[in-house]
Structure formats: structure tokens, C-alpha cells
Amino acid sequence: MKALKIAGLLSLLIVGGCGRIASPGDLLHAPNLANEEQALYRAVQPFLPAGYQLTTPDQSDQGSAIRLADLDGDGDEELIVSYKKPDTDYEVNVMILTQRGGAWQKADQITGSGMNLDYLGIKPLTDRASSELLLGYDSGGSGLPRELFVYSFSGGQAEEIFHESYDQIAVGDLIGSGMEQIAVVPPAVDAEDTHSQIRLIGEKNGKLSLLAESRTDGSVTNMQIERAATNIDGLFAQIMSTTRSGYAVLLAWENNDLVNILSLSQKSYDERVSRQDLKLEAPDRNSDLSSTENKWWIDYPAKNRDVDGDGILETALPTPLPSVESPSGTPQLWSDSYYRWDGNRTMEFVEDRFWQWGYDLRIPNRWLGEYRIELPTGSENAAGEVRFTYSAKTDTGNTVALPLLTLRQMTSEAWNALKPVLESRQSEYVVLGSTGSVIPGNSSLVTVALLPDGNGDLTGKAALDYEALRLTIAEVHQLAGISADDEEEASGDVEKH
Known part of the structure; x- marks a missing residue:
């Protein structure tokens, strides 16, 4: 019998809200730095004021608190560090370090007003040979806008070259110029x-200017x-x-x-x-x-x-x-x-x-045009079952609806009763996951995918057509987007709940 205990078809992790204090693994991001991370972390520490801690932006092109990038285009990388004082709500700092004689030194510091750093990007906006520093600050207040500031870096100094309030931001080379634009x-x-x-917003005559605007009738x-x-x-x-x-x-x-x-x-x-x-x-x-x-x-x-x-x-x-x-x-x-x-x-x-x-x-492409969805009515499973069915013609000319896959959500008690029945008749199934008990005293919910038994007594071409549409356990695994490594962990999760 093929019976797999698999938790979760796909977990969606929604990341947002406020910026967070960085853990050591979040501190920096740059290519081939596996052996340099601790050295750079140690290099930054002497420049952090007492009581201040590194912080990661909510949105970032690289998602880190310590960054290496060549801002001024001189071929040497600067070290860009974001940090704040945990008990200070409306101040976020970004420090730029440069190297001289093999040692890091502080070149400049940018202090912005906001509860956290919403966006940090390092992009070539006005020149292909250098990059600008984009900083978006979130005030955290209801109805208060975020503020975007763009800085150039030259001669060891950061200079503000653009500022605009925003609700949403996206950055990329929409024009295909080799430089990037800000939407x-x-x-x-x-x-x-x-x-x-x-x-x-993009480069025009060496400066950042409005290139185009589209109006909408909604958010x-x-x-x-x-x-x-x-x-x-x-x-x-x-x-x-x-x-x-x-x-x-x-x-x-x-x-x-x-x-x-x-x-x-x-x-x-x-x-x-x-x-x-x-x-x-x-x-x-x-x-x-x-x-x-x-x-x-x-x-x-x-x-x-x-x-x-x-x-x-x-x-x-x-x-x-x-x-x-x-x-x-x-x-x-x-x-x-x-x-x-x-x-x-x-x-x-x-x-x-x-x-x-x-x-x-x-949904398998070979099902398209062949399957129907059926929701059971008038039964205890009406709110917890979805059936994928296939209409086949029997030798007698009758049309019958045969199952392709059934998704069912039930209490853990109902699953414990159904599971031995499935195993006794060697039915194939996949346990998709268990929610656990959210309310004390209530049962956890288990979701399973049930594969059909037999071929519905079809013969000839009808049987072959139905067989071509049916899924194997391996296909359910693939369609769910679950790796083999998930199975062992998922098995323990279901048993635990």
C-alpha cells in the first residue's frame, strides 16, 4: 500500500509589518562572503553607538543589515549598515564605511525619521558605473505615508538627490537602458x-525625473x-x-x-x-x-x-x-x-x-476540459469535501461520474476512524496536513487527498481514457509541490496533532 503522511501542499509566509532587529545570519548579503561574514560583523561593531542594534528593512533587494556595494563607481566596495536604538521609535540610521589602508573607517551617516526602514536598495539610477542608495522610511502611523529618499555617494559623502512620499514601491530596469527606474x-x-x-521615476539629463504616469480608478x-x-x-x-x-x-x-x-x-x-x-x-x-x-x-x-x-x-x-x-x-x-x-x-x-x-x-493539464468539481450536498461532509470527477460512458451508453481525486477535511477523530478503513482495503491517500487545535477542547482538523479505487467497471477505450487521467501518489506529491524531505517532517507533525 502507498500511504504517505505529507503536511501542507504549500505554506505561504506573509512577511511584513515592522522592521526587525537582525540576527547574525541576517546581517549581510553579498556574493561569496561565507568566510568573511564574521570579519565584517566584527568590523561594524566598533562603529555602532552604545545601545544601538542592527536592523533589517522590511523590503530589500538583498534582505540584510550589512551590505557590500560599490556606490561611487571607483572599483572599491563600501560597507552599508542599517541600525537603530530599540527603544527609539522615530529614528533609523544608515552608516557608510569605506576602506583605507586595509582598515574600515566611517565615511558618512544618514539619519531618517521613521519607526523602521521599510525599503533599502542599491541601484544604478543615473549612471551605469555607480549606484544610488534608496531608503524608504515607514512612520508606522495609520494614514501616514512612507518617505523615499535617494542618495548619491561621492568623495566620502552621501547627498540627497530625490525625495517622494509613497504607498508602494518597485524598482527595476523597465526601460532596458542598463539603469533602473523607480515606480x-x-x-x-x-x-x-x-x-x-x-x-x-528615472534618469533624464543626468537627474531623476518623472518619466511617465498612469492614473487608475482604484487602489x-x-x-x-x-x-x-x-x-x-x-x-x-x-x-x-x-x-x-x-x-x-x-x-x-x-x-x-x-x-x-x-x-x-x-x-x-x-x-x-x-x-x-x-x-x-x-x-x-x-x-x-x-x-x-x-x-x-x-x-x-x-x-x-x-x-x-x-x-x-x-x-x-x-x-x-x-x-x-x-x-x-x-x-x-x-x-x-x-x-x-x-x-x-x-x-x-x-x-x-x-x-x-x-x-x-x-491541476494537471491533462485534466483540462475533462474534469468537473462536485461539492457534496445534504451530508456531514458538505462543507469539508471537494471532489474532482470525470464523466465516462459505459458500454451500455450510460454516463457515470467517476472520481479523480477527493480532498477532504475532517476532525482528527474522524480521520482516526477512516484511516484503518482505507488501509484495510489498500486505498491510496495522502495526508496533506493538520491544523492543530486552535481552541482548547476542540479537535484538530486533518486534510487528506483520497485517490480512487478501481476503474469503475469500465472496459475498452473508456477504461483506457479514465486510466490516463488518474493520478499516482508520486504525481500528487509533485502537484502539491512537496519535496521528499518534507515527508519525514510532515509525518511527525500529523502524528503530533
Whole structure:
């Protein structure tokens, strides 16, 4: 019998909030520094004032409190250190050290106002040969904006060259110039006004200036600059509005302006249920992103991500799952369908992912167009079971719904009763995880994936077609995104709960 105890299809770690005091393992990040970390840590310590501790930014291109980078382009790296006094709420410091005669010395210090350092980046913004230091401070107060300051470094001194308030920030080479640009969403001026902007800041005549601006009719979320197609970077964002759930945009740089690639006609949008490639309209060149109905409409803010690991970010499109006809009031289930831009006028379908009870399951492409979702009604499992089924024709011409995979969530007591039954008939299953008991006295919940027994008494071609759709334990393992190392740890977790 193949019975695996596997905890969790995919755990989503949401990191945010306030900056934190750095642990030794978080202190620095730079290539090939494994043997130098302790030396650099010791080099920094004499320059830290008494009572101050290293702190890591909430967002960073390298995620560390100690950084090595050549800021002034002279070929020698500076040491950039972020630190604060734990009991001081509104002051964050960044110190720059340079080397002279083989010894580190303090060159300059930047003191910013804020509860923590929200963003730290070191990017070439105005010159390919040097880099600027980007510091974003978070006041921590409700309704108070974050503040971005950009510094150049020359002659041992840091000089402020740009400042702007922001709600969101993303940095990358959107233009393809070899230098990077800053995309910012300014904070809302009026809490009642849902309109916002995406401003692109970059080099113009040797200075940082506004290059382009797109207006929106909702709040901007999940903004990032990433590889969008072969050799093309794009600005991904989602606009959540009040009139509809929202829409996604993919902004690219064409003819010295930002254009929205995700111009999807209603006809193409309606074809999303087929999980096939989608044809795009001509890029939307209007600076008002709300000016057309040709949108990549989204019913909720699904996360864009590189689902296939090819280095290109896929765009998420929430799509209703094909369902067996159910009584009114039965909830509609959704999948996140992921598409990759081909660099022209097509969004290529990559894969479908289904979320349930905190778990993430990739739906096999060979199931597409063949499966249906069924929610049991009128039973004790109605709220805790999802079935993937396949409609097959028997030799007599009848159509029967056969299971492909059943996801079930139950109490630990119910699982302890079901498990010996499954094992006695040698049924295959995967334990996806256990939530543990959140409320004292209540049972923990166990989630399992049940594979079907037998072939439903099919014969001939019908049996072969059904067999081709069925999953093995190894495939469930792969579709869940779980490594072999997870199995041993997960087994202990389930038993513990």
C-alpha cells in the first residue's frame, strides 16, 4: 500500500509589518562572503553607538543589515549598515564605511525619521558605473505615508538627490537602458478618493525625473517590476476598485511611454474558461488605465508569480472551476489560472492552481476540459469535501461520474476512524496536513487527498481514457509541490496533532 503522511501542499509566509532587529545570519548579503561574514560583523561593531542594534528593512533587494556595494563607481566596495536604538521609535540610521589602508573607517551617516526602514536598495539610477542608495522610511502611523529618499555617494559623502512620499514601491530596469527606474504609488490625498497613480521615476539629463504616469480608478496592490517576456521587463500591478472587483495591468515601455499590455476584449475574457491561450488587443496607450473596458478583470487579488520557474513572471487570472450542476446557494469555486506573455499579442496558458483550506494544488493539464468539481450536498461532509470527477460512458451508453481525486477535511477523530478503513482495503491517500487545535477542547482538523479505487467497471477505450487521467501518489506529491524531505517532517507533525 502507498500511504504517505505529507503536511501542507504549500505554506505561504506573509512577511511584513515592522522592521526587525537582525540576527547574525541576517546581517549581510553579498556574493561569496561565507568566510568573511564574521570579519565584517566584527568590523561594524566598533562603529555602532552604545545601545544601538542592527536592523533589517522590511523590503530589500538583498534582505540584510550589512551590505557590500560599490556606490561611487571607483572599483572599491563600501560597507552599508542599517541600525537603530530599540527603544527609539522615530529614528533609523544608515552608516557608510569605506576602506583605507586595509582598515574600515566611517565615511558618512544618514539619519531618517521613521519607526523602521521599510525599503533599502542599491541601484544604478543615473549612471551605469555607480549606484544610488534608496531608503524608504515607514512612520508606522495609520494614514501616514512612507518617505523615499535617494542618495548619491561621492568623495566620502552621501547627498540627497530625490525625495517622494509613497504607498508602494518597485524598482527595476523597465526601460532596458542598463539603469533602473523607480515606480511609486503616491499615498492617497483623501481617504474618500479611490483614485491613484503609478509614477515612473528615472534618469533624464543626468537627474531623476518623472518619466511617465498612469492614473487608475482604484487602489494599486501587488506592484512589482519583473521579467515579463523574453528580454522584456514589465511592471505588474493589480487595481482593486469599487465598481468591480478589480483588474490586473502589465505595463511595458514602448515609444517613450507606459502602455498596458493586458488589453483583453470581452470575447477573449469569456474564453478564459477553456484554459487556452488568450488573444490580446493592441496595447492600451491611454494614461488613464480606467478609460477602456478591455481589461484583465480579476474577482480577487490573485498573486502573480513565476509558477514554472523559467524566470518569467506569470499573470494570474481567477477563473471559475468547471462544476457539476448544483443547487442554488452552492458556493462557486475558483482556480488561479496563470498566463505568460509571449512579448507580442498572446497570453500563453501555463497552468491552473486550486486553493482550498490553505493548500495549493496544481491541476494537471491533462485534466483540462475533462474534469468537473462536485461539492457534496445534504451530508456531514458538505462543507469539508471537494471532489474532482470525470464523466465516462459505459458500454451500455450510460454516463457515470467517476472520481479523480477527493480532498477532504475532517476532525482528527474522524480521520482516526477512516484511516484503518482505507488501509484495510489498500486505498491510496495522502495526508496533506493538520491544523492543530486552535481552541482548547476542540479537535484538530486533518486534510487528506483520497485517490480512487478501481476503474469503475469500465472496459475498452473508456477504461483506457479514465486510466490516463488518474493520478499516482508520486504525481500528487509533485502537484502539491512537496519535496521528499518534507515527508519525514510532515509525518511527525500529523502524528503530533
